[in-house]
Amino acid sequence: MDTEKFERTKNYRGRIMPLKRRILHLIRAILISPILIIEFASLSGKKHSASKYALMFLNDLSNSTHGSGLEIMNKIIAVIRKKDTREFDKRVINQDLINLQKENISSSEFSSIVNQIKSNGFAKLPGFVSKDIIDEAKRVIYSSGGIAKVSKKKYTEISDWLNDENGGPRFESEMKSLNETQLVKNFRSNVFVNRVAREILGSSPICDSIQSWTTRAVGTIDSNTKDEAAMAFHADADYFGFLKFFVLITKVENSNGPFAFVKGSHKKARHVAGRMADHEILGENDEVLLGTGNPGDVVIACTAGWHKATPPQEGKRTMVQFLFTSSLFGKAT
Secondary structure (H helix, E strand, C coil): HHHHHHHHCCCCCCCCCCCHHHHHHHHHHCCCCHHHCCCCHCCCCCCCCCCCHHHHHHHHHHHCCCHHHHHHHHHHHHHCCCCHHHHHHHHHHCCCCCCEECCCCCCHHHHHHHHHHHHCCCCEEEECCCCHHHHHHHHHHHCCCEEECCCCCCCHHHHHHHHCCCCEEEEECCCCCCCHHHHHHHHHHHHHHHHHHHHCCCCCCEEEEEEEEEEEECCCCHHHHHHHHCCEEEECCCCCCEEEEEEECECCCCCCCCCCEEECCCCCCCCCCCEEEHHHHCCCCCEECCEEEEECEEEEEEECCCCECCCCCCCCCEEEEEECCCCCCCCCC
């Protein structure tokens, strides 16, 4: 099979993948499905999947079923991890729900957030993280190095990238120092965050990936750069079940390139075989929800639905992403 030809998306555009191509993806998913047995320990959350075919299987399953196959497998994982989930529930059920301002969160607020995510695939937590925690994280991010997403060029500090006109629109920070901040330590273990993830995933949540990036205005961005910088609509299939929390480190307005999510698209037809332009994804009745807000606000999204980073028109946007998953079969991409 010509893999390069198989993966190309130029023959179709939009949310719906042609039936013929869906069947091809299904055939390949069936052929490599023994990976589920080989990597069973990753399904049960014991260790990370090691095979390169894990992501291929996730992609093929998503493409062949327009996403519904991932949801079915996630329900199976909930059964496999029933004991872990029961232990998680016993451990946290009597703990207070508080944010990183040390403020209590009511059960009605908790239910409202969970319901928003289930129905819309998107929710916001205004003022969830305190100013001192955000300030510490920002200091660390802006004194750390990283890599430009498009050019793959490495920088000792983010300021070097900001001063480089050819550095592109997106910078990914190295995580070693940031992992030692109060933001990372407190957020990943926060009971409210974990209980929200547990309700959405149906299993004891695993915080498997933490990343930070900054996007900036660089003038006109061509389509290839938009693809590389995640600034064109796409859907994820990193795991069978996963949920992302985006902590705003800087103030994000419409002009600063906010995260954009097509409301309810986590329940509708989707594929992970390409990046799509706005007109190829958005219909007349679609509503795009934007991750605008102030430092310390949190945006939650089921990125199995259609989403993108909006190309910034001015300024810059810095975020820290926490990915929670129901198993370790897969990899954050």
